[in-house]
Amino acid sequence: APLQFVSLLGSLRKASFNAAVARALPGIAPEGVGVTPLGSIGDFPHYSQDVQEEGFPAAVTAMAQQIAAADAVVIVTPEYNYSVPGVLKNAIDWLSRVSPQPLAEKPVAIITASPGMIGGARAQYHLRQSLVFLDAYVLNRPEAMIGQVMGKVDARTLELVDAATREFLRGQLGALAALVRRVSPRTTA
Numbered sequence: 326a327p328l329q330f331v332s333l334l335g336s337l338r339k340a341s342f343n344a345a346v347a348r349a350l351p352g353i354a355p356e357g358v359g360v361t362p363l364g365s366i367g368d369f370p371h372y373s374q375d376v377q378e379e380g381f382p383a384a385v386t387a388m389a390q391q392i393a394a395a396d397a398v399v400i401v402t403p404e405y406n407y408s409v410p411g412v413l414k415n416a417i418d419w420l421s422r423v424s425p426q427p428l429a430e431k432p433v434a435i436i437t438a439s440p441g442m443i444g445g446a447r448a449q450y451h452l453r454q455s456l457v458f459l460d461a462y463v464l465n466r467p468e469a470m471i472g473q474v475m476g477k478v479d480a481r482t483l484e485l486v487d488a489a490t491r492e493f494l495r496g497q498l499g500a501l502a503a504l505v506r507r508v509s510p511r512t513t514a
């Protein structure tokens with residue numbers, strides 16, 4: 326049966342490079358893997374336990390259900406100040422309070438893209454740390470850190486055009502599919 330991945334975007338910027346990468350994933354994915362974008366994390370309010378106690382926002386509940394139903398999650402995000410953008414951390418904080426917690430035992434791959442040389446590596450390790458507490462199964466390798474991304478995305482069409490990057494990401498999605506098959510053999514038998 327085909328695998329269904331969902332992508333979670335950590336940038337709210339209209340011309341986001343990371344959005345360009347996320348948009349490319351369905352066309353990059355190997356045979357038998359579909360990638361569907363989740364809704365915008367910009368629709369989540371700032372997390373507060375008081376707001377949560379009034380009831381989970383519809384955008385949070387909807388995303389939690391989509392994640393729960395998916396075989397795996399691909400998080401595509403910029404690095405802000407050597408860490409995870411606040412909006413993405415906010416989304417993770419919301420999702421972590423939903424019961425059943427949708428990222429528990431969920432295979433997850435991380436992609437970061439940056440105009441800088443090292444492609445958001447530091448954000449990846451902070452994100453991994455949070456995902457340990459959520460008990461997600463984060464793919465170890467290959468690590469997708471896309472440096473100097475402005476040379477890899479078409480400035481006019483905002484399409485990820487760099488062939489080597491597309492091939493690398495295809496390999497990462499293949500590795501995520503292999504992880505899904507290892508950790509959840511029942512759903513893929």
Ligand code: FNR
Nearest residue numbers: 336338341342343344403404405406407439440441
């Ligand atoms: C950045 N940027 C950045 N880049 C990086 O490689 N490491 C970093 O720590 C930071 N820090 C940072 C903080 C803030 C508040 C902003 C706004 C930006 C630059 C960042 O990579 C660049 O703006 C990207 O274009 C953001 O990704 P999107 O929105 O294009 O996907």
